[in-house]
Amino acid sequence: MTDYLLALDQGTTSSRAILFTRQGSVVSSAQIPFSQYYPQPGWVEHDPLELLDSQLRAAAQCVAQSGVRPGQIAGVGLANQRETALMWERETGKPVGRAIVWQCRRTAAFCTQLREQGYTEAIRARTGLLPDAYFSGTKYRWLLEHTPGARRRAERGELLCGTVDSWLLWNLTGGKVHASDYSNCCRTMLFDIHRRCWDETLCQLLDVPMGWLPQPVENSGDLGTIASGVPHLQDLAGLPIRGAAGDQQAALFGQGCFQAGQLKNTYGTGCFTLMNTGETPVLSQNGLLTCIGWGLEGKTTYILEGSVFNAGSSIQWLRDELGIIRQASDCDRLAEQVPDNGGVYLVSAFTGLGAPHWDMYARGTVVGLTRGTTRAHLCRAALEGIAYQTADLIAAMERDAGRPIQSLRVDGGASVSDFMMQYQADLLGVPVERPAVVETTAWGAACLAGLGAGLWHSPQEIAREGAPGRAYAPKTDRSREYARWQKALERAKAWEEA
Numbered sequence: 102m103t104d105y106l107l108a109l110d111q112g113t114t115s116s117r118a119i120l121f122t123r124q125g126s127v128v129s130s131a132q133i134p135f136s137q138y139y140p141q142p143g144w145v146e147h148d149p150l151e152l153l154d155s156q157l158r159a160a161a162q163c164v165a166q167s168g169v170r171p172g173q174i175a176g177v178g179l180a181n182q183r184e185t186a187l188m189w190e191r192e193t194g195k196p197v198g199r200a201i202v203w204q205c206r207r208t209a210a211f212c213t214q215l216r217e218q219g220y221t222e223a224i225r226a227r228t229g230l231l232p233d234a235y236f237s238g239t240k241y242r243w244l245l246e247h248t249p250g251a252r253r254r255a256e257r258g259e260l261l262c263g264t265v266d267s268w269l270l271w272n273l274t275g276g277k278v279h280a281s282d283y284s285n286c287c288r289t290m291l292f293d294i295h296r297r298c299w300d301e302t303l304c305q306l307l308d309v310p311m312g313w314l315p316q317p318v319e320n321s322g323d324l325g326t327i328a329s330g331v332p333h334l335q336d337l338a339g340l341p342i343r344g345a346a347g348d349q350q351a352a353l354f355g356q357g358c359f360q361a362g363q364l365k366n367t368y369g370t371g372c373f374t375l376m377n378t379g380e381t382p383v384l385s386q387n388g389l390l391t392c393i394g395w396g397l398e399g400k401t402t403y404i405l406e407g408s409v410f411n412a413g414s415s416i417q418w419l420r421d422e423l424g425i426i427r428q429a430s431d432c433d434r435l436a437e438q439v440p441d442n443g444g445v446y447l448v449s450a451f452t453g454l455g456a457p458h459w460d461m462y463a464r465g466t467v468v469g470l471t472r473g474t475t476r477a478h479l480c481r482a483a484l485e486g487i488a489y490q491t492a493d494l495i496a497a498m499e500r501d502a503g504r505p506i507q508s509l510r511v512d513g514g515a516s517v518s519d520f521m522m523q524y525q526a527d528l529l530g531v532p533v534e535r536p537a538v539v540e541t542t543a544w545g546a547a548c549l550a551g552l553g554a555g556l557w558h559s560p561q562e563i564a565r566e567g568a569p570g571r572a573y574a575p576k577t578d579r580s581r582e583y584a585r586w587q588k589a590l591e592r593a594k595a596w597e598e599a
């Protein structure tokens with residue numbers, strides 16, 4: 102019986118592989134971290150070979166320890182850190198330079214120039230994005246401009262480029278497939294989300310040759326097979342790759358948000374909130390991004406997306422920089438020891454504020470301190486601060502979508518905080534639902550592969566078995582605290598001078 106699905110989840114700090122049953126139980130998993138490179142302030146790079154090697158080894162280890170024979174695996178699904186851009190030689194497959202990671206700010210000045218030259222609306226109308234260094238397009242441009250001979254070689258077809266999904270597909274298929282799925286393409290600032298193709302005008306504006314880019318493909322279907330000779334994967338040669346998506350969209354899919362209006366928030370280092378808006382793209386009036394969730398059998402599902410740049414990272418700050426907790430879970434324990442926040446608000450704008458505020462010059466702020474403030478109040482303020490920022494994002498989504506949300510599905514490492522989940526439900530006034538097993542990104546990739554392999558015929562047929570998760574019903578009215586939060590937010594805004 103080919104009843105298993107293998108998900109490869111290539112993330113920003115580690116590569117993971119999880120083998121699932123078709124009912125969604127985890128049979129086996131493996132995780133391998135890799136190096137981060139910070140060659141200059143604000144720059145972040147990855148070594149493409151380290152990414153690949155860690156991912157291949159994780160896959161091999163996961164299957165080897167599972168006791169499942171490769172022949173029992175119906176399909177492989179990929180999920181990946183999005184926007185990270187790289188290039189490699191068509192002939193040898195060797196990477197040319199390092200990958201420029203999504204967090205890297207090296208193209209910020211060029212993006213400011215695009216805004217000043219009045220391109221914001223044209224970019225937004227076609228791509229659903231705002232000109233920002235976050236997206237891949239200006240990273241591709243940078244690679245071509247700063248690598249000797251690259252532009253000439255790219256134009257001759259000697260070099261290929263892509264995001265991490267393309268790099269994995271190329272290597273897994275032994276150089277047969279140069280493609281990128283819609284959910285990754287739409288994060289480049291070069292992709293027309295309405296026509297679902299690369300946009301000639303934007304490619305010209307960013308000086309990126311169109312022939313250099315991978316072929317856009319749907320998120321499920323025949324994406325190739327694992328070639329013989331792929332390092333570490335000799336035993337997996339011949340396995341079909343049947344699904345791929347950017348990790349945040351994969352998580353939305355894995356959370357089962359198939360209906361318009363359903364949304365999820367992932368609480369990790371930052372927060373990523375995605376709402377399914379159905380088959381019509383909704384252009385935000387409130388600073389959110391419009392993207393493709395997935396393309397399946399000719400139908401495109403669109404999403405609204407917003408992110409909080411610093412969420413779980415504020416807990417890391419309390420631990421590593423202030424030293425007032427020893428481990429993240431201490432933060433919850435302390436927060437629960439005080440009856441309220443004691444008037445303390447922590448705005449974690451360490452690197453500015455993302456959607457819906459978009460303030461590059463905001464900075465982290467703690468207000469309301471008194472001589473009675475304890476570390477428990479600070480811990481509580483940090484957790485509340487994550488929930489307030491999520492509430493700000495969701496309020497913007499509700500305005501754009503023109504309807505209130507019914508519930509919020511959550512996942513990610515920081516979603517284990519019971520205190521924060523309850524506070525989130527109180528603030529939003531709707532239930533917050535956390536699945537028992539929170540590896541929704543990998544499960545989303547597995548589901549896309551399962552659809553491509555024919556295990557199910559539509560997303561609605563996918564049913565995950567297992568222990569139910571936990572739902573947090575709203576209990577306490579937090580409108581007074583939320584109003585005070587808005588005041589704290591104003592104190593954090595426009596702090597740094599340009």
Ligand SMILES: Nc1ncnc2c1ncn2[C@@H]1O[C@H](COP(=O)(O)OP(=O)(O)O)[C@@H](O)[C@H]1O
Nearest residue numbers: 369370371413414416417429430513514515518
């Ligand atoms: N009990 C907890 N309460 C609050 N935050 C937590 C808790 N446990 C972990 N975190 C936070 O979760 C984050 C890690 O989540 P994870 O989903 O692994 O992030 P990422 O994928 O961004 O690396 C860290 O920033 C950590 O501070």
Ligand SMILES: O=P(O)(O)OC[C@H](O)CO
Nearest residue numbers: 112113182183203348349
């Ligand atoms: O690798 P993650 O989980 O931090 O996700 C990164 C996002 O895809 C960036 O947009």
